[in-house]
Amino acid sequence: xxxxxxxxxxxxxxxxxxxxxxxxxxxxxxxxxxxxxxxxxxxxxxxxxxxxxxxxxxxxxxxxxxxxxxxxxxxxxx
Amino acid sequence: xxxxxxxxxxxxxxxxxxxxxxxxxxxxxxxxxxxxxxxxxxxxxxxxxxxxxxxxxxxxxxxxxxxxxxxxxxxxxxxxxxxxxxxxxxxxxxxxxxxxxxxxxxxxxxxxxxxxxxxxxxxxxxxxxxxxxxxxxxxxxxxxxxxxxxxxxxxxxxxxxxxxxxxxxxxxxxxxxxxxxxxxxxxxxxxxxxxxxxxxxxxxxxxxxxxxxxxxxxxxxxxxxxxxxxxxxxxxxxxxxxxxxxxxxxxxxxxxxxxxxxxxxxxxxxxxxxxxxxxxxxxxxxxxxxxxxxxxxxxxxxxxxxxxxxxxxxxxxxxxxxxxxxxxxxxxxxxxxxxxxxxxxxxxxxxxxxxxxxxxxxxxxxxxxxxxxxxxxxxxxxxxxxxxxxxxxxxxxxxxxxxxxxxxxxxxxxxxxxxxxxxxxxxxxxxxxxxxxxxxxxxxxxxxxxxxxxxxxxxxxxxxxxxxxxxxxxxxxxxxxxxxxxxxxxxxxxxxxxxxxxxxxxxxxxxxxxxxxxxxxxxxxxxxxxxxxxxxxxxxxxxxxxxxxxxxxxxxxxxxxxxxxxxxxxxxxxxxxxxxxxxxxxxxxxxxxxxxxxxxxxxxxxxxxxxxxxxxxxxxxxxxxxxxxxxxxxxxxxxxxxxxxxxxxxxxxxxxxxxxxxxxxxxxxxxxxxxxxxxxxxxxxxxxxxxxxxxxxxxxxxxx
Numbered sequence: 001x002x003x004x005x006x007x008x009x010x011x012x013x014x015x016x017x018x019x020x021x022x023x024x025x026x027x028x029x030x031x032x033x034x035x036x037x038x039x040x041x042x043x044x045x046x047x048x049x050x051x052x053x054x055x056x057x058x059x060x061x062x063x064x065x066x067x068x069x070x071x072x073x074x075x076x077x078x
Numbered sequence: 079x080x081x082x083x084x085x086x087x088x089x090x091x092x093x094x095x096x097x098x099x100x101x102x103x104x105x106x107x108x109x110x111x112x113x114x115x116x117x118x119x120x121x122x123x124x125x126x127x128x129x130x131x132x133x134x135x136x137x138x139x140x141x142x143x144x145x146x147x148x149x150x151x152x153x154x155x156x157x158x159x160x161x162x163x164x165x166x167x168x169x170x171x172x173x174x175x176x177x178x179x180x181x182x183x184x185x186x187x188x189x190x191x192x193x194x195x196x197x198x199x200x201x202x203x204x205x206x207x208x209x210x211x212x213x214x215x216x217x218x219x220x221x222x223x224x225x226x227x228x229x230x231x232x233x234x235x236x237x238x239x240x241x242x243x244x245x246x247x248x249x250x251x252x253x254x255x256x257x258x259x260x261x262x263x264x265x266x267x268x269x270x271x272x273x274x275x276x277x278x279x280x281x282x283x284x285x286x287x288x289x290x291x292x293x294x295x296x297x298x299x300x301x302x303x304x305x306x307x308x309x310x311x312x313x314x315x316x317x318x319x320x321x322x323x324x325x326x327x328x329x330x331x332x333x334x335x336x337x338x339x340x341x342x343x344x345x346x347x348x349x350x351x352x353x354x355x356x357x358x359x360x361x362x363x364x365x366x367x368x369x370x371x372x373x374x375x376x377x378x379x380x381x382x383x384x385x386x387x388x389x390x391x392x393x394x395x396x397x398x399x400x401x402x403x404x405x406x407x408x409x410x411x412x413x414x415x416x417x418x419x420x421x422x423x424x425x426x427x428x429x430x431x432x433x434x435x436x437x438x439x440x441x442x443x444x445x446x447x448x449x450x451x452x453x454x455x456x457x458x459x460x461x462x463x464x465x466x467x468x469x470x471x472x473x474x475x476x477x478x479x480x481x482x483x484x485x486x487x488x489x490x491x492x493x494x495x496x497x498x499x500x501x502x503x504x505x506x507x508x509x510x511x512x513x514x515x516x517x518x519x520x521x522x523x524x525x526x527x528x529x530x531x532x533x534x535x536x537x538x539x540x541x542x543x544x545x546x547x548x549x550x551x552x553x554x555x556x557x558x559x560x561x562x563x564x565x566x567x568x569x570x571x572x573x574x575x576x577x578x579x580x581x582x583x584x585x586x587x588x589x590x591x592x593x594x595x596x597x598x599x600x601x602x603x604x605x606x607x608x609x610x611x612x613x614x615x616x617x618x619x620x621x622x623x624x625x626x627x628x629x630x631x632x633x634x635x636x637x638x639x640x641x642x643x644x645x646x647x648x649x650x651x652x653x654x655x656x657x658x659x660x661x662x663x664x665x666x667x668x669x670x671x672x673x674x675x676x677x678x679x680x681x682x683x684x685x686x687x688x689x690x691x692x693x694x695x696x697x698x699x700x701x702x703x704x705x706x707x708x709x710x711x712x713x714x715x716x717x718x719x720x721x722x723x724x725x726x727x728x729x730x731x732x733x734x735x736x737x738x739x740x741x742x743x744x745x746x747x748x749x750x751x752x753x754x755x756x757x758x759x760x761x762x763x764x765x766x767x768x769x770x771x772x773x774x775x776x777x778x779x780x781x782x
Contacts, residue, residue, distance in 0.1 A: 021328060026143045030571040032331035033139035035173040040335075045360065049369045050465035055576055059172045060201065062360070062576040064461050066468070069571060 005077060007042075007054070007070035015043040016075035023072035035059050036073060080121065080130040081240055082157065086150060086181065087165035088174050089136035090454075090577035092193045096165050096223040097133045098589055100233075107593045110149045114750040124230075125237035132159065138173070140180040142291035145504065154186055155275045160240040163232070165191045165223070168198040168205055169578075171347060175338045182216070185246035185277045189239055190218040191232050196225075197578075202351030213341045215244070224583060246277045251333045255326060258314045259283065262307055271303045272296055285311045286326040359454075359578035367458055376459055380477070383450065384486050387443045387493065388520070394438035402431030420618060421611070429610030432685060433603045436492050436740065440598050443482055443493035444591040450478075451500055452582035452590075457574065464572060470554045471561025471569070473506035480510075480553065484517035487546055491515040491741040495748055496598065503570030509557045511748055512758055515737035516553040518545060521686035524704035525732050528690050532711035533725040541729075549733050556765070564757075598744075609739045613684045616654045647698040655680045669731065669770035670724035670778075679731070685738050723781070727774040734766035 004019040018040050021031055035058055036042075045055045045062060052067045085100075087093040097105070101120025110117045118133040134153060135146035142148055154162065162181055166174040181188050192207060211218040217235045221228025250256055262282035266273065272281050272295060284292035285307045296304040311326065318324050324332075365371055406423050413419040450456045460474030467476050476498075477485075483494025494514040501507035518526075526545060534541045561567075622645075650656050651673070659676035666676055674696035681692035690704040697713050714720050736759040737745065746755030 020324075024325065024327065026141075027571045027573075028328060029139070029141050029143060029331070030573045032328065032335075033141070033176065034573050034575065035176070035335065036573075037332045037335045039332075039339075046363065046367060048367065048462050048465060049373050050462075052465045053461060053572060055363075055367075055461065057360075059170065060203075061170045061173060062363075062578075064457075064572065064574050064576055066464065066572045069573060 004074035007056075007073040007075050008067045010044045010075060010077065012044050012046055014077055015041065016077040017041050018073060019076050020074045021072060022074070023069070027069060027072070031065070031069070031073065034063050035061075036063070042075065080128040081161075082130045082132065082159045083236060083240075084132050084134050084153060084157075084159040084162045085165065086134040086162050086177070087136060087191075088138050088167065088170075088177060090575060091136070091165050091167040091170075091174060092223040093133065093136055093165045094590075095583065095586055096163075096191060096193065096221075097131065098586060099223055099226050099229055100129075101131055103589075105589075105593075107597060110153075113145050113149060114748065115145055115149045122233070124233035127237055127240075129233075129236070131163075132157075137177065139177060140184075141287070142289045144502075146502075148291060151184070154181070154184060158275075159186075161187045161189055161236055161242075163191055163236060164188050165193050168192045168194045168220070169201055169203060171198075171203075171205065172335075172338055172342060175341075176334060178214070179247065179249070179334050179337065182214075182244070182247035183249070183277075183283065184280055185244065187239065187242050187244060188216050189232075189236055190214070190216060191223075191228075192218055192220045193223050195220045195228075196222050201357065202349055204348045204350070206346050206348075209344070210341070210346045213344060213346065246279055248279065249333060249337050251330055254314065254318060254321075255286065255329060255333075258286070258310055262286075262310055265303065265306060269300060269303045271300050271307075282307070283330065286314065287330060288327060357578065362579055363458070363576070366455070367462060372458075372462055376462060379450070379455065379459075380481050381486070383446045383478075384481055384489065386446045387439060387482060388488060388490075391438040391442040395435060398431065398435050398438065402427055402434075405431075417618075417621075421614065424618075425611040425614035426607070429607045429614075432610060432740065433599070433606045436490070437595060437599060439490055440493045440496060441591060441595045443497060444594050445587060447478060447482075447497055447500060448587050448590045449582055452580065452586060454577045454579045456500060457576050460574070461576065468569060468572075470558040471506065471509055471565075472554075472557050473501055473503050473510070473570075473572075475501050476506065476510040479514045480517060480550075483514040484519040484522070485550065487518040487542065488520045488523060489517060490519045490521075491517065491737055492744050494519075495741055495744040496594070498748060499594075505561065505565050505567050506570060508749055508754070509560050509565050511745055512560060512754065512761075513553040513557045515741050515745075515758065515762065516549050516556065516734055518549050518733070519686065521738065522732055524687045524707065525682075525689045526729060528693075528704075528707040528711055528714075529725040529729055531708065532714045533720075533722045545729060545733065548730070552734060605743045606740050609743070610684065613681075613739075616658075617650065617681065618653055620652065620654070622649050622652045644698045646695050650677060650692075650695050666767070668775065669767060670719070670727045670774045671731070671770075672719055675728060679735065682732070683736060683739055685740070686732065689732065723774060723777045726777075727770045730773055731766045731770045734762055734769060736760075736763045736766075 010016065018036055018038050020038055021028060021036060023031055040058055043057045045057050047054050053064045054067065054070055055062055055064045085093060085097055097118060097120065100122045105118055105120030108117050109115065115135055120131050122129045122131055132153065134150040137147045137150055140147050140151045164178050164181060166178065178188060178190065192205065198205060207218050207220050217239050219228055219232045219235050221232060259279060259282050262285065263279045266278040266281050281292060296307065315325055318326060318329060366375055406427050409419065409422050409427065413422065456475060459477060462474065463477050464474030467474050478500060479494045479497040481489065482497045483489050483491045491514055494517065495511050498507050498511045501510060526542065530538055530541050655677055659673045659680060662676045663673045674693060677696050678689045678693035682689035687704040690707050690710065694710050697710065697717065742755045742759055745758050746752045
């Protein structure tokens with residue numbers, strides 16, 4: 001199984017494919033509800049002025065999440 | 079008989095626009111029973127049928143984690159609407175269908191209103207509507223809710239399909255889960271476990287998803303079956319963890335998306351452009367959320383919102399005030415002097431005037447905020463400020479409420495408290511609405527002006543700056559304190575959508591603004607009028623008769639200042655409020671406040687600027703105009719016990735003590751419980767008193 005790197009470590013404009021979401025409970029549910037599930041392609045769109053949260057493109061929409069939430073998402077960078 | 083139709087969909091999918099297009103002005107707003115989630119209802123006639131349309135809260139999913147989602151699914155299960163019109167954003171089809179699947183799994187009769195076909199077209203997305211309808215097995219109507227295109231077709235489709243009763247959708251979640259689901263479903267059926275009102279497979283699915291609401295209901299229904307199901311779910315969970323390094327909840331979500339992808343891949347959707355390419359909305363974001371430009375523009379927008387709310391509402395507020403002054407004057411000439419006249423003028427007219435005086439403010443505030451919200455900018459503000467506000471247990475979107483309340487001195491906590499509605503995270507929202515009253519609203523300014531003019535004449539600007547800083551720092555620290563004690567709990571996940579920028583429609587803004595303003599007038603208005611009469615009575619009763627006055631003036635000399643007391647001040651001292659003020663002096667003297675100040679602060683509970691006028695009465699100057707308090711400033715300068723230390727102690731107290739009762743009523747309404755209204759009165763006052771005492775004692779000790 002591919003490990004990938006955590007989403008927090010991705011650079012702006014980098015693209016990748018989600019390989020796993022390690023969060024459970026409410027956070028895990030929220031992340032998945034917004035479409036961040038294995039197999040989906042993402043592109044890091046930008047970061048807030050204080051470097052946190054991060055915004056990313058997925059399935060034609062834009063999502064934001066905090067860095068400590070991005071830690072649970074692993075991505076294989078293209 | 080009206081047929082009940084539920085309108086459901088993701089936030090930002092155009093649901094409200096569609097609701098407005100369907101019902102026009104025939105709608106009303108209320109709350110779902112027991113919660114603060116807004117419930118909008120309206121009627122619509124088409125195809126010779128009357129439809130009662132209920133707007134369910136906008137959600138991405140149907141989990142038990144948020145109040146909105148629980149409300150939406152409870153409505154579907156308990157009220158059994160004949161049909162769910164599921165509005166789906168055609169330009170973001172994949173994610174929107176995730177909610178659709180969950181409705182279908184519940185066995186609901188769903189019709190898809192495929193919205194934003196124009197946006198989808200511009201993005202190079204072509205959708206084969208017929209194929210989508212065929213593969214999902216439900217009617218799909220393409221439309222553009224903003225222009226009303228497709229409305230007639232939608233209504234016709236709804237009318238044609240209201241009688242359908244589809245079987246709950248069965249998705250394959252992979253061998254392991256499917257086998258367990260089958261077993262669980264069998265047991266659920268034979269035990270009739272929660273099958274009224276839930277579909278059996280759905281109950282099984284919720285046990286695998288560890289759904290708090292269903293687990294609780296199950297435990298109460300049949301404990302034995304509940305244990306059995308929980309054990310099954312746990313066993314599967316262990317199995318998945320050891321073999322696949324995953325868990326049922328994650329796997330179920332993944333498979334739902336897999337199901338959607340498999341449908342869309344059968345030629346339903348085709349892209350002529352890269353779906354993740356930069357749309358014009360993303361180009362705007364490059365500037366509006368830029369590292370340096372972003373915050374600068376945001377400050378500009380906040381100042382603009384502030385200007386818009388308070389500068390432009392000044393004229394209608396003036397009309398309101400003039401009207402009530404005129405009404406008061408008319409009443410004054412109409413009735414003879416006495417209690418009745420005093421009740422009508424000071425109790426009722428001032429009370430109603432007080433309620434309606436806020437209306438222009440609330441109207442403008444909601445117009446401004448609705449614009450920012452509907453345009454998509456509010457989400458960007460939350461994005462940029464989240465890092466700062468999160469440190470204090472708040473949310474990036476809390477900033478609006480703070481600014482409107484007087485984060486820029488001169489706001490008002492009443493629209494500020496109401497502005498917290500844009501916050502979707504319950505704990506962060508509660509902490510915000512309990513701390514916004516610490517900001518310096520317009521009514522506190524005359525109090526500061528009086529004290530600064532009397533004791534800090536040469537340091538006006540500096541003191542005002544210090545006051546602003548103290549209130550911000552205080553509010554944020556108290557928010558942190560509340561979030562680590564009474565509103566404890568981890569931060570609500572921030573995972574949030576940045577919707578594409580859109581130009582709000584005028585109709586949408588107008589409806590939104592009006593219904594909220596009307597709600598304030600109707601709900602808060604009555605309570606506020608009642609409290610205003612109670613306060614009037616406290617300041618008036620028991621009354622002095624002339625004999626007592628002469629007695630007090632000749633014999634009762636125990637209180638300082640009594641020898642110079644005029645009848646107005648004596649009457650005030652004799653009233654309930656006066657007695658309370660006197661009784662409290664034993665405590666408040668440690669903060670440097672005499673009984674006159676106490677009465678003034680009690681009066682400030684009606685509205686903060688009343689502190690000035692009441693202080694005038696208590697110091698025997700008669701009514702003092704809060705806008706022009708020079709005579710009072712002179713009087714205080716020479717009064718015994720007054721000095722810069724007392725003045726600053728009073729400033730501190732004014733920043734932090736109980737919000738005025740209009741704000742308290744709003745806090746109670748917005749938090750959904752009087753408990754929080756009472757909490758803000760008691761907690762804030764105790765906090766203010768402690769701060770003032772610590773300051774006063776330290777300062778006097780250091781100066782001695």
